[in-house]
Structure formats: structure tokens, C-alpha cells
Amino acid sequence: MTRALITGITGQDGLYLAELLLSKGYDVYGLIRGQNNPKLDLVRETVPGVKLLTGDLTDLSSLLRALQVAQPDEVYNLGAISFVAYSWENAMLTTDVTGKGVLNILEAVRLYSGDDPTKVRFYQASSSEMFGKVQEVPQRESTLLWPRSPYGVAKVFGHYMTINYRESYGMHASSGILFNHESPRRGYEFVTRKVSRAVARIKLGLQDDIVMGNIDAKRDWGFAGDYVEAMWRMLQQDQPDDYVVATGVTHSIRELLDVAFNRVGIEDWAGYIKQDPRFMRPAEVDLLIGDPAKANDQLGWKPKVAFQELIEMMVDNDLDIERTQAGR
Known part of the structure; x- marks a missing residue:
């Protein structure tokens, strides 16, 4: 049985991804921040098959403990302070969680994996907000990043850190540059x-x-339930890479x-x-529109x-x- 650990399990993506992985027979663990998380009951009701662990993206030791318990084959880092408007009010906290939190989970996975850098396949939730002041239309994987919010800047840090860990340590680490995706769980x-x-x-x-x-x-708006399938498909590839996930x-x-x-x-x-x-x-950010050609061609993914x-x-x-x- 394949084992997966999801950070950000309380968000719409975390819930849809957990449902998808459970339907595929995965043993799924979810990371919950805080003892009395207000969304704890929601997660238990929506995905009762998920085993919940306490941890925090700003606390490396808690991430290492979670990895030791979950022993995952796949880690999906969806955890972030994800409301863009809030990031101007709390730029430092957004940076700590959405940016430096990615470094913490990458380092935890690297340490946990020991001598086998591909022991755990890692997914990073990057964002179309990284394109910000867009330099070309539509935006693709090679488009210059020009973030226009503290949230976007933090996501750029996490995105490039994921690439750096992939190139420096040989980790199977991929990023999904997801454009706006919504659902009744938003x-x-x-x-x-x-x-x-x-x-x-x-x-x-x-x-x-x-x-x-x-x-x-x-x-460029799509359905979150569709987009989590793209995340999963990225970690089934032989080689890690980065993909724009959008409707176009x-x-x-x-x-x-x-x-x-x-x-x-x-x-x-x-x-x-x-x-x-x-x-x-x-x-x-006036116009965001993604070019999902690479995800279409290499992952066989299209929004439904x-x-x-x-x-x-x-x-x-x-x-x-x-x-x-x-x-x-």
C-alpha cells in the first residue's frame, strides 16, 4: 500500500486530494496545525480514512516526527497562508509559512530519506500568483516570474527552493504551478x-x-477536484518536473x-x-491565463x-x- 502525507489537509485541495488518494487505495496521513484546529471535525467528517498528525511547517522537528510516523512514499506540500489579500497585512507570517515552510518540509524529507534521495516523491503547490505582472500571455513553465504580492513572493521562494533541492540532492521533487482553482469547499x-x-x-x-x-x-478558473489529479500524476512520472495546471x-x-x-x-x-x-x-494582477500544454501532453491531464x-x-x-x- 502506497503511503502519502499531505500538509494543508484542511484546505479544499487537501480534502479533494485525500479523497482521490483514498480511492486509489493509499494509506493517507494529514498534517494538522494546532491541538484545537477549528477544521479538525471537517476533515474527520469529509475524509474519515485519513490519519491525522500534529505538526507545523514552521517547526522542522515536528515535520521530522510526522515523517517518521507516516513513513510516506509521497509528500504533498499544500500547506500555506493562501489568501493573497491577507499577505499584505501579515507579510512576515506569510513568508515564514508559505515560503520558509517549503524549505523546512524539503529539508525534513531530505533528512528522512537518508542515502536514497528518491525514497520520497515530493510535490510543491506553486501558484500562478508567481507570474504577477505577467511578462507573456499565456503563462507557461518558462515565463519570467514577477510576483506582485507578499504571497506571490513567498511562493516564488518555495518554487525555486524545490527546484534547488531537486538539482542539488537528486530528489524526486515536482512543482505544480496551479492557476485559480475553486470549489464549494473554497x-x-x-x-x-x-x-x-x-x-x-x-x-x-x-x-x-x-x-x-x-x-x-x-x-483562469478551474475546479479544484480536477487539479488534484494533476498533482498525483506528477508524482507518478519517472522524472520530476514543473507543470502549469490551468484551463487555458x-x-x-x-x-x-x-x-x-x-x-x-x-x-x-x-x-x-x-x-x-x-x-x-x-x-x-490583471490577467492570468495559463498554457497547460505540457501537463496535457506529458501527464495526460485535462480539466473536466x-x-x-x-x-x-x-x-x-x-x-x-x-x-x-x-x-x-
Whole structure:
């Protein structure tokens, strides 16, 4: 039985990846930060087959202990402070977890592996935010990185550190440069879930409007459940490498609002939107669109869920949640 350790098990990617690996017969371990993690029950309910370990990406010794217990064949580092807007408010903490945390888990894997650098196959969750002020459209694995947020800068550090450990020590270490990927499990602070929840509440008469930032920004949005399969496929390759994981199609936040409001029968949504400068990024990333050709060709991976289906799925989920809560 193949054994895997997932950091960031409480996030949407961690939950979908755990489900995928369990379905393939893996013995799955998840790293939980803190004794009273508020998402502990969620993980236990969603993926009861996962064995949970306590650890922290900022504490090398805890990572070594987790590796000794899990004895993994594969490690998926999904743990990060992943909300971009928060990274301007807490740049140092974001750097410690999202950046230096990658170094800690890489070093822990290297030490655990001993004389066999390929004993553990390692996946690093890199991000399209690394492209930032994009230098070419679409963005591919060779595109110059120009991050525009403390989060993006931290992700660049982790990305290059993964490459450095691969080249310096011969580790089977791969990075997935994932473009925006969403799901009904997305946190409410992210714009897609913020919109899907607000639209559901407006439809049910529980909310009057949505306060937004830049609604002209464009993103390449996919379904998180599809993207975790790409992660797994990377670690099944004979040689480690880096891959852009994206749909190759871009949509604006205006289009996101169109689909979400149309799902609940509202065509003219202008009166429900308020814009607030507080929700504008200090340095905006205007157009992110990935070129997934390498992942398509070498991994045999293609996204299955299209943009409209994804947003409608999220709105339907939030309608169910809000109806249930209102009924109570």
C-alpha cells in the first residue's frame, strides 16, 4: 500500500486530494496545525480514512516526527497562508509559512530519506500568483516570474527552493504551478465563494448587496477536484518536473457575477454590487491565463469541469447551506 502525507489537509485541495488518494487505495496521513484546529471535525467528517498528525511547517522537528510516523512514499506540500489579500497585512507570517515552510518540509524529507534521495516523491503547490505582472500571455513553465504580492513572493521562494533541492540532492521533487482553482469547499474569503454565497443569500432575502474590489480583473478558473489529479500524476512520472495546471481560458469577475446571478434568475445585477477601495489590491494582477500544454501532453491531464458548471455548482451548494441555516 502506497503511503502519502499531505500538509494543508484542511484546505479544499487537501480534502479533494485525500479523497482521490483514498480511492486509489493509499494509506493517507494529514498534517494538522494546532491541538484545537477549528477544521479538525471537517476533515474527520469529509475524509474519515485519513490519519491525522500534529505538526507545523514552521517547526522542522515536528515535520521530522510526522515523517517518521507516516513513513510516506509521497509528500504533498499544500500547506500555506493562501489568501493573497491577507499577505499584505501579515507579510512576515506569510513568508515564514508559505515560503520558509517549503524549505523546512524539503529539508525534513531530505533528512528522512537518508542515502536514497528518491525514497520520497515530493510535490510543491506553486501558484500562478508567481507570474504577477505577467511578462507573456499565456503563462507557461518558462515565463519570467514577477510576483506582485507578499504571497506571490513567498511562493516564488518555495518554487525555486524545490527546484534547488531537486538539482542539488537528486530528489524526486515536482512543482505544480496551479492557476485559480475553486470549489464549494473554497473559503468564504476568496472572491468566487464570496460571490456564490452572497448571491445565494440575496436570492433568499438574507443579504442586500455584495461589496467588491476590481471586477475587471481576469483569471483562469478551474475546479479544484480536477487539479488534484494533476498533482498525483506528477508524482507518478519517472522524472520530476514543473507543470502549469490551468484551463487555458480566462474569465473576468464580471463574467463570474453574470453566471452566479443568472443561476438564481437575476439578469441585471448592477444594483446589487458596491465597490470599495479597501478591496483593491495595492498591486493588481490583471490577467492570468495559463498554457497547460505540457501537463496535457506529458501527464495526460485535462480539466473536466468548465467555468459555468463550476460557478453554478458553487451557487447551488451555497443555496442549500443558506436554506438549511435559515430554516434553523
